Amino acid sequence: MRKIGIPLLYISSILMFIGGLGDQFIFSFLDVHLKYLGNPENSELLQKAQSLAMFMLHSAGGGLMSAGISMFALTHFGIRNEQSWAAWTFIIIAFIAQGFNGYGMYSAGSHYWYPILVLAFALIGFGLVKTRSRNE
Numbered sequence: 001m002r003k004i005g006i007p008l009l010y011i012s013s014i015l016m017f018i019g020g021l022g023d024q025f026i027f028s029f030l031d032v033h034l035k036y037l038g039n040p041e042n043s044e045l046l047q048k049a050q051s052l053a054m055f056m057l058h059s060a061g062g063g064l065m066s067a068g069i070s071m072f073a074l075t076h077f078g079i080r081n082e083q084s085w086a087a088w089t090f091i092i093i094a095f096i097a098q099g100f101n102g103y104g105m106y107s108a109g110s111h112y113w114y115p116i117l118v119l120a121f122a123l124i125g126f127g128l129v130k131t132r133s134r135n136e
Helices: 002-023 031-036 044-079 084-107 113-135
Strands: none
Touching (some): 002 084
16 A cells, blocks of 8 residues: 555645645736636736736645655655554645645636646545555
């Protein structure tokens, strides 16, 4: 079980980082954002709102990147060495980061499957790692 669980934890942490990195390459409202806003006409206010939203998106993406790096380090240095606190910390970070990310994406009408995928890998990996340690 552990041979499957640990790689899933690595995969979920890498996907978390990649998702945040992807946010760094969005520089204007996407179609889903404009639809959420009611497809407004171009104006000075819309341009300033877009600039502010991109700053916030890049900040959130940076948070996802740091969460991914933290999850990777927890897996590599803590969970592999069977530190129970590291597994619980990992899953808490995953739920906070991707929970907020997924809820925000869902609320805006965006494709929220990516945060769910990351959480699924994290949960399955966590379950496999914890199941193994309970059986021994």
